[in-house]
Amino acid sequence: MSDTILYEVKNSTAWITLNRPDKLNAFNKAMHSDLLKALQDAENDKTVRAIVLTGAGRAFSAGQDLSEVDNSIDYSELLRNRYNPIIHKMANIGKPIIAAVNGTAAGAGFSLALAADFRLVSEKASFLNAFIHIGLVPDSGNTYYLPRIVGHSKALELMVLGEKVVAEEALRLGLATKVISPENWKSEVSMFAGRLASMPTKAIALIKEGLLKSWDSTLGEVLEGEAHAQGLAGTTSDHMEGVQAFLEKRKPLFNGD
Numbered sequence: 001m002s003d004t005i006l007y008e009v010k011n012s013t014a015w016i017t018l019n020r021p022d023k024l025n026a027f028n029k030a031m032h033s034d035l036l037k038a039l040q041d042a043e044n045d046k047t048v049r050a051i052v053l054t055g056a057g058r059a060f061s062a063g064q065d066l067s068e069v070d071n072s073i074d075y076s077e078l079l080r081n082r083y084n085p086i087i088h089k090m091a092n093i094g095k096p097i098i099a100a101v102n103g104t105a106a107g108a109g110f111s112l113a114l115a116a117d118f119r120l121v122s123e124k125a126s127f128l129n130a131f132i133h134i135g136l137v138p139d140s141g142n143t144y145y146l147p148r149i150v151g152h153s154k155a156l157e158l159m160v161l162g163e164k165v166v167a168e169e170a171l172r173l174g175l176a177t178k179v180i181s182p183e184n185w186k187s188e189v190s191m192f193a194g195r196l197a198s199m200p201t202k203a204i205a206l207i208k209e210g211l212l213k214s215w216d217s218t219l220g221e222v223l224e225g226e227a228h229a230q231g232l233a234g235t236t237s238d239h240m241e242g243v244q245a246f247l248e249k250r251k252p253l254f255n256g257d
């Protein structure tokens with residue numbers, strides 16, 4: 001818990017809330033380090049098996065706090081030191097991360113949502129590649145994840161034209177895992193997180209790792225990676241439980257080990 005980030009663990013899920021609602025959860029310096037710490041806490045806590053990342057108030061995040069920007073800022077260093085470690089951490093945490101996009105996700109806020117493993121999107125939410133409107137280029141992994149999710153051509157369109165993508169369009173593009181009405185928001189996000197938190201966590205970690213590596217691997221490397229990962233998954237107690245439950249015709253009870 002800090003001024004800029006709320007952190008709570010409930011039902012094996014870490015809830016991380018970006019908490020600068022009057023600035024639409026725009027990132028200042030403290031929020032970068034507080035978010036990274038919250039992600040590290042969730043990673044290190046063995047009771048946590050899913051992570052929800054969301055925003056307080058009406059926005060998910062409006063990206064960089066533009067009131068902190070002046071001529072003295074070295075953008076390359078800002079990205080290397082503040083944003084990039086967060087995006088790396090999200091990719092490398094061996095637990096599923098859900099971006100619960102409650103409202104606008106703009107600029108680096110959009111990038112943050114893209115770096116999550118799932119995007120649950122409120123009917124009231126939208127995505128905006130706002131960078132072009134201030135003469136910047138998409139950053140924080142946006143040019144990595146967006147074309148991989150929506151395809152090169154659509155990604156270029158969203159980056160260059162900088163038009164708002166509303167929830168239903170996000171679903172159509174594959175940007176949203178699911179669109180949720182405001183009335184059912186909290187319960188559906190909790191249910192989805194609970195579902196992930198009760199799954200075989202180590203297998204999910206291996207899936208994340210394998211998929212990430214597959215983008216710049218040959219077929220041979222991927223096949224070897226799968227063989228290695230399956231060797232590890234095959235030694236987990238969750239695998240044994242899955243097989244046992246199948247044979248006993250009952251629902252498996254996975255414990256994440």
Ligand code: T3D
Pocket residue numbers: 022023024026062063064065066067069073075078104106107108109128130131134136139
């Ligand atoms: O350091 C670097 O620059 C390199 C890294 C860059 C990463 C980036 O993220 S660059 C992109 C930065 N983000 C943006 O350009 C988005 C700017 N915001 C907007 O375009 C709009 O606010 C939204 C589309 C997100 C939402 O529009 P709307 O009409 O719903 O709200 P609003 O009235 O514009 O904003 C409400 C308040 O939040 C307002 O403050 P006020 O007038 O009530 O006191 C507004 O100034 C503030 N706010 C919104 N976004 C930011 C912000 N304050 C600081 N920084 C922001 N990014």
